[in-house]
Amino acid sequence: MEQTRKEYIHELAIVQEKVAAMGDKACTGVQLAMEALLAGDTELAREVMLADDVLDEMIVDIEDSCILLIAKQQPIAHDLRVIAAGFKISTDIERIGDHAYDIAKTVQDVGVLLDNERLKWVQLLGACAVDMAAKAMRAYREHDVRLADEVRQLDKKMDAIFAHTFYALSEFVTTEAPHQKRITQLLFIARFLERIGDHAVNIAEWVIYLETAERIHKKDKA
């Protein structure tokens, strides 16, 4: 039978592209913030902070497109899930971007101050966060429910690394008393990275909802 509503279908595809593009941008932000952190590169950190404005514009654009589609096209079924997931996922992406900003800002304010042992843990934590966020966005782009599920599983790994990192940094605070304030900032960075992992899990859950209509509730975290 003849295909109808071509314009509408096209606009739905555009929303998905916009969300994917925003996700890529935020993932790059986290990646660069980690590089800035590990290299103590304050110039790079400044660039990451500036890039956050673009994300803010992107989310407004996505929200406007979604609202217009609802008003004019009354989407239902999978189409409606595209819109609902678009709203929710772009919010999680925005938060990921905010955390990249926070990390970059800490690099600017505090600089780096780590020995190889702590560096290893923070690096590991950062790599895990970047991996989760990137995989969540790839699952979204490629409609890959299995990959989304993998992101959910990665959360356990993230929790374990976070626990170690947090312990290692806390210990550092007590042994390096004169730098206490700066090291405390690094504890926040660990927290931001862990939160990025949580947002990646949220995105993965919305991908599963988008593709299967199945609602998955993340078990409450202690």
Next chain:
Amino acid sequence: MKMTISNLNLYYGEQQALAGVSLEIPRNRVMALIGPSGCGKSTFLRTLNRMNDLIDCVRIDGRIELDGANVYADDMDLVRLRKRVGMVFQRPNLFPMSIYENVIYGCRVHGLSDKKRLDEIVEKSLRRAALWEEVKDRLDDSAMGMSGGQQQRLCIARVLAVEPEVLLMDEPCSALDPISTMKIEELVQELKQEYTIVMVTHNMQQAARVSDYTAFFLNGKLIEHDVTDTIFTNPHDKKTEDYITGRFG
């Protein structure tokens, strides 16, 4: 279940219009029938009170039950069947008589003539059809002078006057403005307390708003039927999804 349809086939001469339709219609619920033009919705609706008997070349097999009794039994009293299973058509089909006479037309057919009783029925039916306040001072005016939306509600009042058990509605809002449409939708919501309602609609939002169950027809076949919330959020069949999202038609 109020009505049970099993393996229903219907032919107009050589042409098969319904093929292997099986469906259960739950009591005191609203079932919406959706599907593209010509898929057999009206045909199916007409089989439920044997209105198709009026068409010459029609041949039917399968089974339809109303409260467990065979609707197509040889000794079925058709007048009584159509009183129990009333029908509202796509376009208001009023008689060129007063509003009052239109409402009680069916009651007269069924032999009722007590004036006081008829007055009561007129008021009650018009109230239920959400029309009483608009017409109570001009019951003797011609029904033809009413607006389209009022005429449609009068048709509903006329059906309700004979106190049916099942109400069949074939695109009752297709000729109505948004306000009249909303009035009919509200009415349907109220009526399902007491009636079983089967409604054909081309308006997906309307089906989603008013029905408890939705059945999707395509080319004379029942493709999918389910709880309305499921049909509109996560239909099982790709053809259903393509239809309700307007991807073909």
